Amino acid sequence: MLVTYYSKNRLQQATAFGASLLMLLMFSSTSAQPAMIESPLSSQEQEIVDWVDDQEAEMVALLERLVNINTGSLNKAGVNEVIRLLNSELLQLGFSSRTLPGDVIDMPSCPGSEYTIDVADHLLATREGSGKRLLMIGHVDTVFPLNSPFQTFSREGDTAYGPGVSDMKGGLVVMLYALKALNHFNQLDGKSISILLNSDEEVGSLSSRKYVEQQAALHDYGLVYESSGNNRLTRARKGLGQARFVVNGRAAHAGGAHQQGRSAIKELAYKIVEIENMTDYESGVTVNVGVINGGEARNTIAPCAEALVDLRYPMPQQGLDAVSRWEEIFNSVYSYPVDSGELTTNSWTSLHRPPKIPTEESDALLNKTIGIGRLLGQELTVADSGGGTDGSLTQAAGLPTLDSLGSDGNGAHSKREQGRISSLVERAQLSAVLIARLAEER
Numbered sequence: 543m544l545v546t547y548y549s550k551n552r553l554q555q556a557t558a559f560g561a562s563l564l565m566l567l568m569f570s571s572t573s574a575q576p577a578m579i580e581s582p583l584s585s586q587e588q589e590i591v592d593w594v595d596d597q598e599a600e601m602v603a604l605l606e607r608l609v610n611i612n613t614g615s616l617n618k619a620g621v622n623e624v625i626r627l628l629n630s631e632l633l634q635l636g637f638s639s640r641t642l643p644g645d646v647i648d649m650p651s652c653p654g655s656e657y658t659i660d661v662a663d664h665l666l667a668t669r670e671g672s673g674k675r676l677l678m679i680g681h682v683d684t685v686f687p688l689n690s691p692f693q694t695f696s697r698e699g700d701t702a703y704g705p706g707v708s709d710m711k712g713g714l715v716v717m718l719y720a721l722k723a724l725n726h727f728n729q730l731d732g733k734s735i736s737i738l739l740n741s742d743e744e745v746g747s748l749s750s751r752k753y754v755e756q757q758a759a760l761h762d763y764g765l766v767y768e769s770s771g772n773n774r775l776t777r778a779r780k781g782l783g784q785a786r787f788v789v790n791g792r793a794a795h796a797g798g799a800h801q802q803g804r805s806a807i808k809e810l811a812y813k814i815v816e817i818e819n820m821t822d823y824e825s826g827v828t829v830n831v832g833v834i835n836g837g838e839a840r841n842t843i844a845p846c847a848e849a850l851v852d853l854r855y856p857m858p859q860q861g862l863d864a865v866s867r868w869e870e871i872f873n874s875v876y877s878y879p880v881d882s883g884e885l886t887t888n889s890w891t892s893l894h895r896p897p898k899i900p901t902e903e904s905d906a907l908l909n910k911t912i913g914i915g916r917l918l919g920q921e922l923t924v925a926d927s928g929g930g931t932d933g934s935l936t937q938a939a940g941l942p943t944l945d946s947l948g949s950d951g952n953g954a955h956s957k958r959e960q961g962r963i964s965s966l967v968e969r970a971q972l973s974a975v976l977i978a979r980l981a982e983e984r
């Protein structure tokens with residue numbers, strides 16, 4: 543039998559962040575140990591797998607139901623509805639649950655464009671037991687607000703379309719059916735499993751982060767149900783940061799009193815150039831000013847202008863360095879030769895996702911999952927990603943974590959979002975066996 547587990551060699555071939563020596567060093571220093579070959583499926587496991595085979599219609603029906611409830615991160619009513627629905631499913635599986643309160647997060651903004659993130663409550667469901675403690679994480683929110691034209695589920699053959707169909711309502715269905723399968727054969731009894739469903743992942747888990755990190759400290763393995771493309775599992779991820787900053791200047795008539803004005807837009811433009819120049823493909827650090835807004839009228843010197851900035855970074859120190867550089871830029875005035883104190887900047891910054899740096903333990907978990915995939919006839923591949931998940935938080939908190947355990951799909955965060963329906967069953971089978979085996983590890 544040919545078994546190629548994830549090891550340093552494959553790692554060097556697969557490093558996907560270009561010719562980044564830094565990334566290579568980072569990975570090499572935590573080389574993967576080839577995992578033990580997984581023992582064949584037991585007759586009980588085979589029964590579980592067969593049971594899931596018969597659930598596709600129910601899984602698709604649940605996916606349709608979840609997708610048709612809008613859960614844009616700011617749509618509290620929709621988010622609450624999906625949390626309630628999943629909570630009642632989990633209660634039926636013998637979990638006990640409690641609400642983790644959301645938060646209101648205020649951001650600096652120009653007058654008239656106030657931006658507040660009012661985060662809905664999150665849910666923690668637990669089953670107490672002995673053995674290894676598993677933490678399963680999924681988010682119920684999507685990037686599609688209530689007024690998005692992309693709202694409903696549709697299906698063509700093996701492809702499902704709709705907001706969150708793969709990111710990550712498909713993953714929620716996978717998670718739930720893996721648990722249902724185990725429960726059907728009384729295999730949840732005695733296992734220590736927690737489910738954390740958060741409602742703000744798509745806005746950076748700004749409220750749920752503390753709960754994710756608290757739970758990471760109380761568990762032995764983290765399993766995250768973000769979608770994957772093409773049977774892929776994700777090994778390493780870049781860190782993410784963000785900034786929102788507001789430049790305040792002084793309004794004046796653009797004709798009659800031009801010299802008395804201090805243009806916030808002009809200052810913003812200078813800052814944008816400084817910020818964009820932080821991108822360095824060699825080191826893997828990229829910065830993107832993704833949204834700008836400002837000014838009042840063509841013939842008014844702009845009193846206010848604001849911008850939203852995205853940061854990706856491979857190593858923790860690079861994130862800290864980037865935030866220091868932002869602070870310098872925010873505290874400087876570039877646009878007028880003499881700083882009269884009338885141009886000021888308010889800023890909010892967050893390194894909301896640390897880099898996901900593989901460890902021996904997380905590689906062992908990855909290899910185990912690949913091994914179980916083989917038993918199920920699933921050829922799982924491994925890739926790195928420039929995008930972060932809650933798995934980056936748990937891994938950085940010391941919990942060996944595997945993410946991309948959700949369903950296959952692509953086009954996430956766009957109206958082209960789609961998912962492969964047959965992957966729902968495949969991934970639920972994979973997770974059911976993985977959970978059973980992890981929970982029984984000594």
Ligand SMILES: [Zn+2]
Binds near residue numbers: 681709710743768769
């Ligand atoms: Zn997601």
